Amino acid sequence: MIDRTGRDGAKPLLRVLAGEAVWPPPLWLMRQAGRYLAEYRAVRSGVADFIALCTTPDLAAEVTLQPIRRFGFDAAILFSDILMLPWALGHGLAFREGEGPVLPPLRDAASLARLDPGRLAERIAPILETVRLVRAGLTREGFDRTALIGFAGAPFTVACYMVDGGSARDFVATRTMAYADPGLFAALMEKLTETTIAYLSAQIAAGAEVVMLFDSWAGLLAPPLFDAHVIRPARRIVAGLAALHPGVPVIGFPRLAGAALGPYAAGSGVAAVGVDTGTALGFARGAVGEKMALQGNLDPLAVLAGGAGLAAAVDAVLTAGRGGPFVFNLGHGILPATPVAHVEALVRQVRAG
Ligand code: CP3
Numbered sequence: 001m002i003d004r005t006g007r008d009g010a011k012p013l014l015r016v017l018a019g020e021a022v023w024p025p026p027l028w029l030m031r032q033a034g035r036y037l038a039e040y041r042a043v044r045s046g047v048a049d050f051i052a053l054c055t056t057p058d059l060a061a062e063v064t065l066q067p068i069r070r071f072g073f074d075a076a077i078l079f080s081d082i083l084m085l086p087w088a089l090g091h092g093l094a095f096r097e098g099e100g101p102v103l104p105p106l107r108d109a110a111s112l113a114r115l116d117p118g119r120l121a122e123r124i125a126p127i128l129e130t131v132r133l134v135r136a137g138l139t140r141e142g143f144d145r146t147a148l149i150g151f152a153g154a155p156f157t158v159a160c161y162m163v164d165g166g167s168a169r170d171f172v173a174t175r176t177m178a179y180a181d182p183g184l185f186a187a188l189m190e191k192l193t194e195t196t197i198a199y200l201s202a203q204i205a206a207g208a209e210v211v212m213l214f215d216s217w218a219g220l221l222a223p224p225l226f227d228a229h230v231i232r233p234a235r236r237i238v239a240g241l242a243a244l245h246p247g248v249p250v251i252g253f254p255r256l257a258g259a260a261l262g263p264y265a266a267g268s269g270v271a272a273v274g275v276d277t278g279t280a281l282g283f284a285r286g287a288v289g290e291k292m293a294l295q296g297n298l299d300p301l302a303v304l305a306g307g308a309g310l311a312a313a314v315d316a317v318l319t320a321g322r323g324g325p326f327v328f329n330l331g332h333g334i335l336p337a338t339p340v341a342h343v344e345a346l347v348r349q350v351r352a353g
Pocket of ligand 1: 032
């Protein structure tokens, strides 16, 4: 029997990321802090906008902790957004109600040159303060087995929002730039890769125990570009962090990567890969080998639906994840309309193994 109280040492998430098969598996959910929680909506309604929430440390720390208090998850993930890095580089960013993020489209060398890594330290200071407050809050509130995850967007996915200028269908402008102006695109990727290392390193120094790299649109790239703009930057980020903070695990989430999951796992050097909803866990296990941790991949729609369909879907994920190092999660973020009772049912079922 595995002792889940934390008395046996390391936190369950950290044990799994080190390659141990822990059962029942550690559990957390992407976008676990968010609009499906009334207590989140209450905090959110008191601030001017989403960026204000991300840059007000006591509020950001509070919403990070909300789902831990409710569900006792094995990980708290810093409440922020992948687009806070371009924001910190001085690129414009607004979140419009019902529309998502809006950014000035980056299409030329002049816009690239205006991104200013010199502003990074000052602009991310409140985010780092949030990390410190969450770490202290977890200890103060007795969540001894909950690990703190920091995160960033992977350079390609961040570039998608910067070049297309927001949530675009298929990110055609970004992917066209990769072919039509490879020099400009490579220079953008270079700037994002370097600043992502600095940003994640600072999160680790502030108390993040794990970091996750969200490459939500990785699977839009054809294989040679996937290599150049997904695997290679991930490898540089993982190596850069390993040199500064040896032993801190990186979870890579190359969403929609499909058949490229194996090459990503082998080529990037990540400790674990996040598996999206459309990829069978059995396939992912075959692709990454027996030793690497997998994280995923319950369909967020099953959680929205609830009932017997949810129970069957949770059971299928547990069955497929069993036997190797595995972290129970969703295959993409939880949907805002999800009833809290459905999340409670999911948690009970996963905890029962
Ligand atoms: O997981 C967590 O609880 C931590 C916080 C977190 C957020 N965004 C908060 C957020 C994380 C890890 C992210 C990552 C993120 N942000 C990704 C990668 C993962 C994925 O979903 O593919 C991407 C692509 C973004 C960019 C982004 N942020 C979009 C497209 C949107 C609009 C869509 C939406 O859900 O509203 C956001 C806004 C956002 N980020 C919200 C939250 C809680 C909603 C804003 C609000 O509450 O008003």
